[in-house]
Amino acid sequence: MAVPLSAPRTTEAPYLEQAVAQLREWPALTLSQIPGGFAFAIQDIEILRLTGHSTAQLHLTGPMIERLHHALCTSTQINPAPITDG
Template sequence: MALLRTWPALTISTNPGETTFTAAGTAILRLTGPSTAHLHLTRPAIERLHHLLPTPERPSSPTDSGWITLHLTTTTDLELLLALISIAIKAHA
């Protein structure tokens, strides 16, 4: 996640047990462990991407809160997270 520290649109804050990334004043990513990420997309973004999310991360129905949880166990999971962070930044701009 060191790469995210170089993204100019993101601000980082660290608290015990959690690192939070904000964009435009809105928290969009919370890392709560070495393999768990909570990503804040907007409801419309989740609805558009719902069918593309891996089954474990796919909400049964888009939540009003817009948060989804990703389990990061493979390189593909990390690549998906990076792509979704870009979408989250644009969605909250």
């Protein structure tokens, strides 16, 4: 499904639009518009949500979290969310 590149006009919108433009080129990702931003999925599993509020929600697998553990733990820009099933 083609989604027009539009986002709420804020100071973050140019960054959001640039990210969406680059990520929509990845053939494995499916783009959908959500309230206030965009979501990217692989095989119907949402992996990234860009909201345009200078934040992104990235869903990582356990092995990827282990691989990036040091960087994730030392960054002041990352706020881990609780692990949920589903």
